[in-house]
Amino acid sequence: MxxxxxxxxxxxxxxxxxxxxxxxxxxxxxxxxxxxxxxxxxxxxxxxxxxxxxxxxxxxxxxxxxxxxxxxxxxNGGGYYIVGLSLTQNEVKGILADLNGKIVKEDKISINGKTFGKNDLSKVVKLVKSLIKRRGKRNIIGVGFASPGIVSTDDGTVVNVPHFPKFKNVPVKSVFEKELLLRTVVANDASAEAVAEQYFGKGEGVSDFVLLHAGDGIGMGIVLNGELYSGNFGVSGEVGHISIDIKNGKKCECGNRGCVELYSGLDALLNDASALLKKKVQSIDDLTKLAGKKNKKLLSLLKERGELLGYAMVNVVNLLAPQKIIVTGELSALYEEFVKPMKEVVDKYSFYGVGKEISLELSEIKENSVPFAAAAMVLREFLQNPYAFLP
Ligand SMILES: [Zn+2]
CATH class of the missing domain: 1.10.10.10 (Winged helix-like DNA-binding domain superfamily/Winged helix DNA-binding domain)
Incomplete structure (x- = not known):
């Protein structure tokens, strides 16, 4: 030894x-x-x-x-704080939370994903500074940054983010550590959400589970043997890019055809619901309101798209056989209409129906779930290597 x-x-x-x-x-x-x-x-x-x-x-x-x-x-989780940040197409959200997961401050800045580049990180640095203002730096453990796409967790580089053409190979960790003098953890957003469930949610005490994020994008965080599995090459859990029609499906930004996200992601559902109902359906709130009115055509669209995601999830279940599937993201608001049909497909078509043994639960982490998840990533690393973080 x-x-x-x-x-x-x-x-x-x-x-x-x-x-x-x-x-x-x-x-x-x-x-x-x-x-x-x-x-x-x-x-x-x-x-x-x-x-x-x-x-x-x-x-x-x-x-x-x-x-x-x-x-x-x-x-004593109340004595120290973590900054959590999330990157989305229109905004960077930030929170300040203590080590018990209590959010004490939140703020955000507007951005445009199409033009957002490395230099715009200075605005994010300003956001962090405003969040930690009036709290001694000694009480701040670190900063977490959660991003969609490919993230190299080893060196904290965001490699590639869908729909962010100018944000490629950006060394977020080193920029933040230089500007803020605070230890920074950079993670894929779905992986971070799985860790948040592990420390503060439905994943506590569960050794093998997957966190399915069903929103604009469809991603997954994987916890196996009580540890986050983040794959290699910055990639893991890209369930949204499992193809359900490799030959004739829609063309995806990833280069393949028929990725399930193009049918069952929120963007796709809003577009298709708008076309179906011949009026603009703009948001998940619109969609849930309309679903509440029991329009038959809309309900059958949601069911069909939930089932398509279910076929992708059959692959996940056959491969990993987790104990639990935790669902988050905007589409989790459509439980009866979308999530339940997904699970029914998993139950029916997984290997010898093993899906029936797997419980499905909706996440209870709602507000600021992704910046909160970024903070949870920092907590996780802090608990593993406390001296690296203590001032
Ligand atoms: Zn794809």
């Missing part, structure tokens, strides 16, 4: 303690030593350090049977 130096061992132990306390609040020092397999002096020393840094707090429990008052330890 390769020897570990004291520093990395200390960091690993700190990480384990923080994660244990996050999932099992109220443990005492002796419990932690037992659960983590550490000696009591090591635990005391590391806990002391984290109490000094405000990452853990102590609370005296009620007197136990033999009259002692054991001291419980709690992860």
């Amino acid at each position: 390769k020897g570990k130096n004291q520093g990395s061992l200390r960091e690993e132990n700190t990480s384990v303690i923080l994660r244990v306390l996050r999932s099992q609040p109220g443990l005492c020092r002796a419990d932690i030593a037992r659960i983590c397999g550490l000696t009591p002096p090591t635990v005391s020393r590391l806990i002391g350090f984290m109490i000094d840094r405000g990452l853990i707090k102590e609370k005296k429990h009620k007197t136990d049977r033999i009259g002692r008052r054991p001291i419980g330890l709690y992860f």
Whole structure:
């Protein structure tokens, strides 16, 4: 076995303690030593350090049977903050959240995806500065940036974003770290959303699940064995580009034909619903209102498109057999009309009907879900490597 130096061992132990306390609040020092397999002096020393840094707090429990008052330890998420950012066609949204996931501030800037380039990052830097204004930099853990498309997580470069012709190979991490002097994590948006579910939502305690983002784009974040799977070459979970008609399908920006996103994505549904109803259907709100009026033609369009996505999901289920599918994105608002028909196809056509064993749940993270997810990515890395982030 390769020897570990004291520093990395200390960091690993700190990480384990923080994660244990996050999932099992109220443990005492002796419990932690037992659960983590550490000696009591090591635990005391590391806990002391984290109490000094405000990452853990102590609370005296009620007197136990033999009259002692054991001291419980709690992860103190309220003492530090993370900035989360999301990139979309029309805006960059930003939030400031504490380590418990409580959003304390939000703001956004308008952008135009067609012209947005590397130099426009200065506007995003300004947005971050306004979000952290009046909070000491010492209390900011880091910045998360979630982007659609291909993201190289190793060096924090956004490689390619659909419909952003000028935003290619942009080293977002190094620009932000230079301008803000804050550690930055750059991630694909669907991957980040999966992590947000893992830490704050329907993915807590689930070892294998997929997060299906059904919006303009259709993407997926994958968690296997309790860890985010982000693939290689900046690509994973591109379920929207599974073809359902490789020969005669519509031509996709990715170069292939018949990608399911071109039929079941929100953009496609708005266009096709507009043509069908002979009036402009502009947004998911329009679509849900119209679906509520039970127009038969519209309902059958939504059902058909949900089912098409279901056929793509059959591939996912046959490949990964996750325990759970969590659905988010605008189209999750159309549960009966769109999501349920999708799941019915999965149940019926997956390998020997294994889909029936898989639960489907809608995400409960609604407001600011993608910038929140970007912040969750930072929390995840912080809990893995706390010393890299602590000021
Ligand atoms: Zn495609």
